[in-house]
Structures are given as C-alpha cells and as structure tokens.
Amino acid sequence: xxxxxxxxxxxxxxxxxxxxIARQKEQKILNLLPPILFGGSxxxxxxxxxxxxxxxxxxxxxxxxxxxxxxxxxxxxxEDFVQTAIKxxxxxxxxxxxIAFAVSLIAxxxxxxxxxxxxxxxxxxxxxIIGIAPILVMWYGxxxxxxxxxxxxxxxxxxxxxxVQGMKMSDKIHRDLMQTYNASYLQTLFKLRxxxxxxxxxxxxxxxxxxxxxxxxxxxxxxxPIRGMGFRISTEAPRFALDMVWAExxxxxxxxxxxxxxxxxLEKWITFWHPSQR
Amino acid sequence: xxxxxxxxxxxxxxxxxVLPVTCVIIFIVIIWYGFSILLNAxxxxxxxxxxxxTLSATELVTNxxxxxxxxxxxxxxxxxxxxxxxxxxxxxxxxxxxxHGLITFYETIYGFxxxxxxxxxxxxxxxxxxxxxxxxMPWIITSQTIxxxxxxxxxxxxxxxxxxxxxxxxxxxxxxLSFFPVVVGMVKGLKSPEQLEIDQMKTxxxxxxQILFKLRAPRSTPYLFTxxxxxxxxxxxxxxxxxLPSGGGGGLGFRMLSGSTFGNTLHIWSGLFSAAIxxxxxxxxxxxxxRIVLKRMALxx
Numbered sequence: 001x002x003x004x005x006x007x008x009x010x011x012x013x014x015x016x017x018x019x020x021i022a023r024q025k026e027q028k029i030l031n032l033l034p035p036i037l038f039g040g041s042x043x044x045x046x047x048x049x050x051x052x053x054x055x056x057x058x059x060x061x062x063x064x065x066x067x068x069x070x071x072x073x074x075x076x077x078x079e080d081f082v083q084t085a086i087k088x089x090x091x092x093x094x095x096x097x098x099i100a101f102a103v104s105l106i107a108x109x110x111x112x113x114x115x116x117x118x119x120x121x122x123x124x125x126x127x128x129i130i131g132i133a134p135i136l137v138m139w140y141g142x143x144x145x146x147x148x149x150x151x152x153x154x155x156x157x158x159x160x161x162x163x164v165q166g167m168k169m170s171d172k173i174h175r176d177l178m179q180t181y182n183a184s185y186l187q188t189l190f191k192l193r194x195x196x197x198x199x200x201x202x203x204x205x206x207x208x209x210x211x212x213x214x215x216x217x218x219x220x221x222x223x224x225p226i227r228g229m230g231f232r233i234s235t236e237a238p239r240f241a242l243d244m245v246w247a248e249x250x251x252x253x254x255x256x257x258x259x260x261x262x263x264x265x266l267e268k269w270i271t272f273w274h275p276s277q278r
Numbered sequence: 279x280x281x282x283x284x285x286x287x288x289x290x291x292x293x294x295x296v297l298p299v300t301c302v303i304i305f306i307v308i309i310w311y312g313f314s315i316l317l318n319a320x321x322x323x324x325x326x327x328x329x330x331x332t333l334s335a336t337e338l339v340t341n342x343x344x345x346x347x348x349x350x351x352x353x354x355x356x357x358x359x360x361x362x363x364x365x366x367x368x369x370x371x372x373x374x375x376x377x378h379g380l381i382t383f384y385e386t387i388y389g390f391x392x393x394x395x396x397x398x399x400x401x402x403x404x405x406x407x408x409x410x411x412x413x414x415m416p417w418i419i420t421s422q423t424i425x426x427x428x429x430x431x432x433x434x435x436x437x438x439x440x441x442x443x444x445x446x447x448x449x450x451x452x453x454x455l456s457f458f459p460v461v462v463g464m465v466k467g468l469k470s471p472e473q474l475e476i477d478q479m480k481t482x483x484x485x486x487x488q489i490l491f492k493l494r495a496p497r498s499t500p501y502l503f504t505x506x507x508x509x510x511x512x513x514x515x516x517x518x519x520x521x522l523p524s525g526g527g528g529g530l531g532f533r534m535l536s537g538s539t540f541g542n543t544l545h546i547w548s549g550l551f552s553a554a555i556x557x558x559x560x561x562x563x564x565x566x567x568x569r570i571v572l573k574r575m576a577l578x579x
Contacts, residue, residue: 015409018409018412018413019409021409021412022407022408022409022411022412023408034409034412034413035412035413035414035415035416035417037413038413038414038417039417056439058436058439059436059439059440060436112298112301113298113302114298115294115295115298115299116295116298116299116300116301116302116303117298117302118295119295119299120299120302120303123558126507126508126511126557126558126561127511127553127554127557127558128511128514128515128518128553128554128557130515130518130519131518131530131531131534131546131549131550131553131554132550134534134535134537134538134546135538135543135546135547135550137538138349138538138541138543138546139317139349210422218519218522221431221522221535222535222538223538233429233431233432234431237431237432237434237435238431238435240435240439242432242435242436245429245431245432246432249429249432253420257420
C-alpha cells in the first residue's frame with residue numbers, strides 16, 4: 001500500500017521535475033534527466049502496482065524478479081547473445097552490407113541496371129522480407145548460418161537503396177571540378193562521391209541494425225539449436241517463465257542499443273564534416 | 279524505411295523505367311529457373327539412382343521444375359499454387375489462401391488503425407508539451423532499437439492466459455510496430471509550419487486549437503501519408519510474425535510456419551508471395567488516397 005502510493009507520488013514528483021526542467025534553458029546535463037526520471041518512474045510504478053494488485057507473475061513479472069533472473073542466469077544469456085547477436089545478426093549484417101554495397105557500385109556504374117534495380121529494391125524494401133526466414137532455415141539448416149542468411153537478405157535492400165541514392169548526391173559542379181583535375185573514375189568515386197554518399201549510407205546502416213537483430217531472433221522461431229535468444233523466448237514463453245523472457249528482452253534491448261550506438265559513433269567519426277554532426 | 283519516401287521519384291509507374299525494370303525481372307526469373315534446377319537436381323539424381331535409370335538432360339530439367347516438395351520451386355509452380363489455392367478453393371476453406379490472407383488483412387488493418395491513432399496522439403503530446411517531448415521521445419526511439427518482434431510470443435501467451443486469445447495479441451504487436459513511423463512523421467509534420475506563419479496566426483488572435491486545425495494539421499498531411507505507407511508495411515510484418523507463436527488461428531504467417539514444419543515449400547513460397555502482394559496493394563491504396571487528398575487540398579506532392 002505504502003509502496004504503491006509512494007510510486008504514484010514519485011511519478012507525480014518526477015513529472016513536475018520534468019516540467020520544471022523543460023522550462024529551463026537548454027543544457028546538456030539537464031536534457032539527460034527527463035528520460036531517466038520518466039523511465040525510472042515507469043519501472044517504479046510497474047514494480048509497485050504488480051505487488052499492490054497482486055498481478056500474477058505469469059502475466060507480468062515485477063522488474064525486481066527480472067533483475068534477479070538476469071543476474072542468476074548470465075552464462076545462459078551470454079551463450080544466447082553470442083549465438084544470436086554475434087554469430088547470427090552481426091555476421092549476416094556484415095555479409096548483407098558488403099554485398100549490397102558491391103551491387104550498388106555496379107548499379108552506379110551501369111545506369112540501365114540502376115534504373116531497373118532501384119524500383120525493385122524500393123518495392124522489396126517495403127515487403128515483409130522476414131517471410132523468407134522459413135525458406136532459408138530449410139536451406140541452411142538450424143545453425144547460425146541460416147540466421148545470418150536471413151539477416152543478410154533483410155539488410156540488403158535498405159543498404160542498396162540508400163547507397164545508390166547517396167551516390168547521386170554529389171553536385172555536378174564538384175564532379176566537374178574533379179574532371180578538371182583529370183581524376184580517374186576510382187579517384188572521383190573514393191574522394192568525392194562515396195564521401196558525399198556517407199550520410200545516406202549510414203542512414204541505411206542505422207536502420208539495418210534493428211532489422212538485423214529482429215531477423216536473427218525471428219528466424220530462430222523457425223528452428224534453431226538449443227541456444228539463442230529467439231529459441232529461449234519461444235520456449236520459455238509457453239512455459240510461463242516470463243522472468244526469463246524479460247531477461248532475454250533486456251539483453252536484446254542492450255544489444256540493440258549498443259549495436260545502434262556503435263554505428264552512430266562510427267558515423268560521427270567518418271562524417272564529422274556533416275552539418276548534423278556539428 | 280527510407281525506401282518509400284523515395285518511390286515517388288524513382289517509382290515503378292514512371293515510364294522511363296519500364297524497360298530496365300522488365301529486363302531485371304526477366305533476368306531474376308531466368309536465374310531463379312537456373313537455381314531451381316541446381317538445387318532440386320540432387321533429389322532427382324537420387325531417385326533415378328534408386329530406380330536405376332539414367333536421366334536425359336530434358337527429363338532432368340522438366341522433373342526439377344515439377345517436384346512436389348522442391349527445395350526451390352520454379353516460378354510457374356508458385357504461380358500455379360497461388361492460382362490453385364485462391365481461385366479453385368472455396369474462400370471459407372482452411373486450405374484457401376484467400377481465407378488466410380483475409381485473417382492477416384484484418385489483423386494488419388486493426389493494428390494499423392490503433393497504431394496510427396496512438397502515433398498521432400503521441401505526436402500531439404510531443405509537439406504541444408515540452409516536458410512530454412523531453413521525457414518520452416528518447417524512450418520512443420529506444421523502443422525501436424529493441425527488437426520488438428522478439429516479445430511477440432510473450433504477448434501472445436500473457437494475453438492468452440488473461441483470456442484474450444485470437445486476434446487481440448497479434449493486433450497489439452502490429453500496432454506496436456506501426457506507431458513509430460507515425461510519431462516521427464507527425465512530429466516533423468506538425469512542426470513544419472515556420473515561426474513566421476505561427477506568428478501570423480497569433481496576430482489574428484488564433485487559439486492554440488485553431489492553429490492546430492487550420493495550420494499545423496493541414497500542413498502535416500503529406501508527412502502523415504508518407505508515415506502511413508511505412509506504418510502499414512510495418513504492421514503487416516507485425517501481423518505475420520504475431521501469427522507464428524499463436525499457433526492454431528490462421529493467416530499467412532501461420533500458413534508459412536505450417537509449410538515449414540511439414541516441409542511443404544510450395545506453401546511457404548505462395549504465402550510469401552501473397553504477403554508481398556498484400557503489402558504492395560495496401561501501400562498502393564494509400565498512395566491513391568494520398569494523391570486524391572493532396573490534390574483536393576491543393577498541396578503539391
């Protein structure tokens with residue numbers, strides 16, 4: 001009872017604090033506070049109301065239970081993480097990006113091919129490509145290879161579309177300048193066109209981080225060895241071991257954010273000159 | 279995601295691309311036929327060896343394109359399967375693709391409608407309340423770095439144990455995927471009027487709601503439609519993935535899963551293609567509405 005009302009009043013206090021912060025002038029440190037306060041109060045209210053209303057842990061376990069489960073099953077979670085995120089998602093992501101990049105270079109060189117491939121790529125990028133998972137699992141077996149293949153196919157089209165689009169972004173006047181320098185095709189490509197394409201390429205790379213994890217996890221629903229995040233989630237959920245499922249979700253969230261953050265850091269390092277980075 | 283934003287410029291409809299697109303499609307189909315020989319051949323050789331006959335080249339090719347459970351069905355087999363399970367089956371039959379397609383369609387539409395509603399509400403909150411913007415927006419973005427689809431089995435189980443079986447869990451998953459593009463697009467759209475224009479409204483002593491309905495809302499419609507196209511594609515993915523753990527029901531995702539468990543590749547491929555057709559037609563419908571609405575509002579595309 002006390003806990004519950006404590007949580008509610010914490011929520012209200014946090015909200016007031018956020019309103020107060022919102023009225024202050026822009027400051028880096030202060031801007032970090034509202035999301036932390038909001039997230040904290042959500043977790044606090046969640047914990048308190050699960051205990052207060054006696055919610056069945058089968059439906060919604062309290063955050064503390066998830067935390068204990070997380071701490072006590074780190075070896076399993078780590079094994080699943082390596083299987084799904086590193087072997088499945090990351091390797092597939094790299095394979096898919098490299099192939100998409102190569103194809104977009106070809107498309108850039110041959111305009112006829114580009115005009116044919118781009119509309120199809122645009123169309124397929126909006127398709128539920130995840131549906132290819134059962135087919136690839138059937139072809140490549142239950143191991144991580146099939147997951148990598150699903151991920152590679154999923155990331156292919158967004159990267160392709162973004163890279164081809166980005167390659168068109170260099171100004172005519174800049175290309176003319178390169179020509180007056182007597183620059184070769186490769187020189188123009190590396191020193192001008194790929195450089196201007198980078199913000200677009202990174203846009204694609206960022207979108208694909210999430211897609212890669214989703215692809216690897218969902219592909220495991222169609223069959224996997226007895227480890228992996230998707231396997232764990234799909235076997236623990238029907239057994240009502242929801243604390244384990246939430247622990248896996250926490251791992252997925254951390255992995256997803258780290259993956260995304262890593263690409264953002266890389267972007268900051270490579271496209272330091274772009275207005276949005278300054 | 280960005281793809282649809284750009285279809286306008288490089289769209290399939292524009293005339294100049296018809297020839298290259300056809301060429302690439304023909305190229306893909308040829309490669310496909312080639313691979314279906316390559317992948318299905320070992321099984322044919324096996325069978326021939328067992329019956330101790332030698333296959334001629336033409337026999338091999340025709341056989342690999344007509345297997346019952348091929349590793350890779352030839353394009354005409356997939357088309358034939360779709361034809362057989364849509365036109366030649368009763369709609370109410372569980373073996374009809376139309377039956378499964380309709381289930382997925384309803385899940386997608388409900389999820390999409392709820393997701394769009396939620397997205398617009400959140401966008402309004404973010405635009406009009408700075409505290410909401412500062413505290414909620416980072417979490418909305420974080421929520422998308424989490425592979426939300428991964429929690430599909432849990433939502434299905436949790437809601438199922440509460441007594442909400444059937445469509446509801448799938449609709450919720452579908453909603454969760456589709457609200458994000460709407461939030462992002464609508465925040466951008468509602469903020470798109472310039473300060474000058476808002477000041478102009480204020481000089482006419484327009485109230486906040488008048489500014490919303492007469493300036494911000496109309497101005498955000500182009501953004502809304504772009505987001506709707508992204509959102510409906512996302513909610514279809516959500517519906518298909520949501521069907522996987524829910525088992526019994528039906529729908530294209532269920533059809534693909536059962537095809538995968540029973541090794542019926544033709545079911546998987548026909549399910550995949552129907553999903554693609556469904557996604558394509560839903561996006562096309564929104565594009566048509568977009569064109570009509572924006573034309574009537576005299577907004578350029």
